[in-house]
Amino acid sequence: MAKTAKKAAKKPAAKKPAAKKAAKPAAQKKKPPPKAAAKSAKASSTNTGRFTLYGSMTSGPTYTVGLMLSLCRYPFSYIHVNLREGQHKLPDYLVKNRYGQVPALRDGQTYYVQSAAILEHLAESLGKFDGKSAFEKHRIREWLFWQWDKLALPIFRLRARARGFRQFGDEVRNMYDTEAKAALSVLDHELGKNEWILGKRPTIADVGCFAVIRYLAEANIDLSPYPNVLAWKKRFEALPGFGTPEQILPMESRLL
Numbered sequence: 001m002a003k004t005a006k007k008a009a010k011k012p013a014a015k016k017p018a019a020k021k022a023a024k025p026a027a028q029k030k031k032p033p034p035k036a037a038a039k040s041a042k043a044s045s046t047n048t049g050r051f052t053l054y055g056s057m058t059s060g061p062t063y064t065v066g067l068m069l070s071l072c073r074y075p076f077s078y079i080h081v082n083l084r085e086g087q088h089k090l091p092d093y094l095v096k097n098r099y100g101q102v103p104a105l106r107d108g109q110t111y112y113v114q115s116a117a118i119l120e121h122l123a124e125s126l127g128k129f130d131g132k133s134a135f136e137k138h139r140i141r142e143w144l145f146w147q148w149d150k151l152a153l154p155i156f157r158l159r160a161r162a163r164g165f166r167q168f169g170d171e172v173r174n175m176y177d178t179e180a181k182a183a184l185s186v187l188d189h190e191l192g193k194n195e196w197i198l199g200k201r202p203t204i205a206d207v208g209c210f211a212v213i214r215y216l217a218e219a220n221i222d223l224s225p226y227p228n229v230l231a232w233k234k235r236f237e238a239l240p241g242f243g244t245p246e247q248i249l250p251m252e253s254r255l256l
């Protein structure tokens with residue numbers, strides 16, 4: 001076992017931080033990552049905190065989960081999964097995420113996958129950003145399905161093309177562009193009625209949608225024709241515990 005990983009193992013489990021004080025993202029307040037622990041996904045076995053997020057800094061769905069934990073003020077260990085090297089398809093990782101994708105979240109002894117499902121798990125188990133009734137929970141789930149179906153897909157595809165991760169021609173690009181703008185119009189219309197997607201307070205429906213909208217500029221989409229989304233984005237960025245992907249997700253692994 002690496003020396004720093006041993007040290008990390010001796011530390012007591014991270015306590016749930018006080019709910020109100022810090023304005024910084026939870027991840028920012030942690031010490032810098034122990035270097036020797038950085039490269040090994042196996043380091044997770046020495047981790048004593050409740051949550052370990054497996055992911056990649058550039059991954060929108062990884063950001064979704066990191067953002068939720070940060071908004072809930074819950075520190076978490078982080079294991080970098082190198083997608084370029086294909087670590088997400090190795091048997092060791094497939095045990096954690098059968099779909100061979102990031103993110104995966106270890107909570108205690110259980111691995112949770114699919115960022116929207118992880119949001120639901122966190123909202124319910126931490127009692128934050130959740131629906132207050134069965135009906136609200138249902139409405140949130142509706143939004144999370146819609147978000148992946150209509151909002152995330154075209155925006156993440158356009159971003160991947162702009163970053164050189166996916167290749168497709170202008171015809172397909174125009175199709176995704178049209179789809180992304182149609183989804184933004186739906187969101188803009190809804191946000192014209194209320195401050196937050198479900199009404200008067202933010203829920204995981206907002207977290208899920210924000211973590212996609214965050215990447216609009218990288219997808220070369222201008223947000224200015226959608227004033228309600230723009231105002232909502234600013235409100236969201238002012239939430240306590242908010243952080244950008246760069247603030248919340250480290251480049252390398254970090255144990256609590």
Ligand SMILES: N[C@@H](CCC(=O)N[C@@H](CS)C(=O)NCC(=O)O)C(=O)O
Nearest residue numbers: 059060061100101102103114115116
């Ligand atoms: N719906 C999934 C999407 C996850 C996803 O697309 N992850 C990408 C990185 S951003 C990935 O792992 N891609 C590799 C692959 O699908 O093989 C979620 O929300 O967790």
